[in-house]
Amino acid sequence: MTTTTEPTLTTVEQIFHEGRSARAWSTQPVDDALVRRVYDTVRWGPTLMNTSPLRLLLVRSPEARERLVSHMAEGNRERVRSAPLAVVVAADADFHEHLDALVPHVPGARDRFADEATRARIAREQAWLQAGYLVVGLRSEGLDVGPMSGMDAAGIDADLLGGTAWHSLMVLNLGYPAAEEAAFPRAPRLEFDAAAAVA
Ligand SMILES: Cc1cc2nc3c(=O)[nH]c(=O)nc-3n(C[C@H](O)[C@H](O)[C@H](O)COP(=O)(O)O)c2cc1C
Structure with missing residues (x-):
């Protein structure tokens, strides 16, 4: 282990048991520096061949925020508008560049991803994996995270990610906990025996 801080049970509790999909936040702002610090940690999570296709757009200006809101499903709009920070989580289909x-130990690694359709699929799969690391990392910093994919992804890509090969996967609304719990009653999860088998 090369970690500087040992994870504690409290951290695990905070991330998985106490952490909820947030629907409201306090007015405390979320700095870019915090997101940068979380990224600097979670980027070390494993991906296929170290492809690392996760990309983030921090939607900071009111003008960009309104554009993002316009691409969200109706029921998601107010939360994207009111969150202290909204982040578009995307997959870079040109990750091979x-x-x-990233893969100095495999000479010519980028040539293995010459096929565009394969690259697009791997970009999505691996960026989703990294998105999971990101949610966990953000929660471990005490942030309340509200993930959403109810949106016109193609609209976001054309409007906010134009000129890139980034494809939006979801929006993460970020902030610090609201005074009042705003999440829905906790829904159950599958028991181990329903989700796992031993062969
Ligand atoms: C990828 C993803 C997409 C989601 N999309 C939406 C969404 O569009 N709108 C919404 O209100 N909640 C959305 N959610 C929130 C889920 O419904 C929520 O995480 C799940 O019910 C668990 O809730 P809990 O974390 O409070 O237990 C999304 C969650 C994820 C991970």
């Missing part, structure tokens, strides 16, 4: 640096 970074592979000379």
Whole structure:
């Protein structure tokens, strides 16, 4: 282990038992620096061949926020508008361009991803995996995270991610906990025996 801080049971409790999909936040702002710090940690989570296709757009300006709101499903709009920070989580279909640096131990790694359709699929799969790490990392910093994919992803891509090969997967609304619990009553999860088998 090379971690500087040992995870504690409290951290695990905070992330998985206490952490909810937030629907309201306090007015305390969320700095870019905090998101940067979380990214700097979660980027070390494993991906296929270290492809690392996760990309983030921090939607900071009121003008960009309104554009993002306009692409959200009706029932999601007010939360995207009111969250202290909204982040578009995306997959970079041109992730192969970074592979000379990211995969120095496999010469010519980028050539393995020459096929566009395969690359698009791997970008989505691996960025989703990294998105999970990101949610966990953000929660471990005490942030309340509200994930949403009820949106016109193609509209977001054209409007906010134009000129890139980034494809939006979901929006994360971020903030600090609201005074009042706003989440729905907790829904159950599958028991181990329903979700796992031993062969
Ligand atoms: C990828 C993803 C997409 C989601 N999309 C929406 C959404 O569009 N609107 C919404 O209100 N909640 C959305 N949710 C929230 C889920 O419904 C919520 O995480 C789940 O019910 C568990 O809730 P809990 O964390 O409070 O236990 C989404 C969650 C994830 C992870």
